[in-house]
Amino acid sequence: MRQRAFTLDGTTVEPGHRKEMKLPVSESYTAAPVHAPLTVLHGARPGPRLFVTAAVHGDELNGVEVVRRLSLAIVPERLAGTVILVPVLNPFGMFALSRYLPDGTDLNRYFPGSPDGNVAAQMAHALFTKVLTLCDYGIDLHTATRGRTNLPHVRADLSDPGTARLARAFGAEVVFDFPGHEKSLRAAAVRHGIPTIVFEAGESLKFQRKYVQRGVRGVQNVLRAFDMYDAPRRRPAFRVRVRHSVWVRAPRGGILMMHCRPGAVVRRGDNLATSTRPFGRDVSAIPAPCDGLVVSTTNIPMVHPGTAVCHIVRLGRRLAAVEAALAVARARADRRDADRRDADRRDAGNPVPRS
Numbered sequence: 026m027r028q029r030a031f032t033l034d035g036t037t038v039e040p041g042h043r044k045e046m047k048l049p050v051s052e053s054y055t056a057a058p059v060h061a062p063l064t065v066l067h068g069a070r071p072g073p074r075l076f077v078t079a080a081v082h083g084d085e086l087n088g089v090e091v092v093r094r095l096s097l098a099i100v101p102e103r104l105a106g107t108v109i110l111v112p113v114l115n116p117f118g119m120f121a122l123s124r125y126l127p128d129g130t131d132l133n134r135y136f137p138g139s140p141d142g143n144v145a146a147q148m149a150h151a152l153f154t155k156v157l158t159l160c161d162y163g164i165d166l167h168t169a170t171r172g173r174t175n176l177p178h179v180r181a182d183l184s185d186p187g188t189a190r191l192a193r194a195f196g197a198e199v200v201f202d203f204p205g206h207e208k209s210l211r212a213a214a215v216r217h218g219i220p221t222i223v224f225e226a227g228e229s230l231k232f233q234r235k236y237v238q239r240g241v242r243g244v245q246n247v248l249r250a251f252d253m254y255d256a257p258r259r260r261p262a263f264r265v266r267v268r269h270s271v272w273v274r275a276p277r278g279g280i281l282m283m284h285c286r287p288g289a290v291v292r293r294g295d296n297l298a299t300s301t302r303p304f305g306r307d308v309s310a311i312p313a314p315c316d317g318l319v320v321s322t323t324n325i326p327m328v329h330p331g332t333a334v335c336h337i338v339r340l341g342r343r344l345a346a347v348e349a350a351l352a353v354a355r356a357r358a359d360r361r362d363a364d365r366r367d368a369d370r371r372d373a374g375n376p377v378p379r380s
């Protein structure tokens with residue numbers, strides 16, 4: 026079968042070509058159009074159509090860099106199918122370094138949108154009808170919300186077979202199996218028959234090199250598994266599917282000293298954080314309520330009673346195997362970091378110290 030030209034919002038892309046576009050999604054107070062930038066990579070051969078989107082929450086930046094790197098790495102002449110890259114779904118939020126739209130709404134609570142709804146609904150409608158519905162699969166990239174940090178993980182509705190296949194292909198160690206907010210991009214897309222997953226990694230308002238790399242590898246895993254592109258493959262250190270998890274909350278207001286971070290394996294009773302108060306020597310421990318893997322923590326030390334300190338996934342009998350796999354992965358990462366530091370020193374013209 027011959028590949029045909031691809032058309033998005035009136036712009037045509039020939040097989041084996043790329044096109045960068047600006048999709049109008051709203052207008053500013055000065056009536057200037059507000060655009061979502063996007064790149065279409067239209068393969069020379071037919072195949073699945075995949076969207077990769079980022080910054081639906083405008084301050085979640087790791088995905089923006091994942092998308093940029095993918096646009097450099099994928100050569101359309103060697104691609105089967107089509108990849109639509111949208112680095113910034115929510116330009117308003119990015120202008121303001123904010124998760125939200127100017128009226129305080131969360132764009133990711135308004136999909137599939139409506140042409141005559143509020144600002145968020147109209148933007149969601151433009152993105153959904155003009156971009157997302159052209160695709161067969163989707164990957165939406167996020168980080169933790171401001172003030173938190175997340176272990177890289179996938180969120181997917183594994184009851185949908187296409188979504189389960191996509192989640193497996195992505196190759197994350199941890200997959201949260203739940204449908205998500207009904208008006209989120211991913212839930213709306215899945216309901217529309219477009220299997221879609223979310224990849225979460227790291228924290229907002231940062232470019233975190235190792236998490237960016239994980240995102241790139243995950244998308245490349247999908248391209249390879251779906252026979253779209255001959256990309257390098259990254260195998261996960263382990264795989265766990267999560268349905269139940271535990272939020273540990275601050276029992277009282279004060280200031281925390283954290284003793285764990287995402288990726289830590291904890292045992293019931295371990296001290297997750299020390300809670301202190303600004304006056305005196307009044308300190309207390311926040312113990313782990315169960316054995317498990319820490320997948321998210323706060324990174325702001327000030328807490329109210331009830332602030333989520335830590336998110337723990339119970340792993341049951343798999344905990345020891347996960348702990349061992351993490352130790353191997355960490356040793357490998359340490360070696361890579363040391364090599365990178367040596368290369369930096371060499372590039373800077375300094376001698377590499379003998380170890």
Ligand SMILES: [Zn+2]
Pocket residue numbers: 082085167168169170
């Ligand atoms: Zn998000």
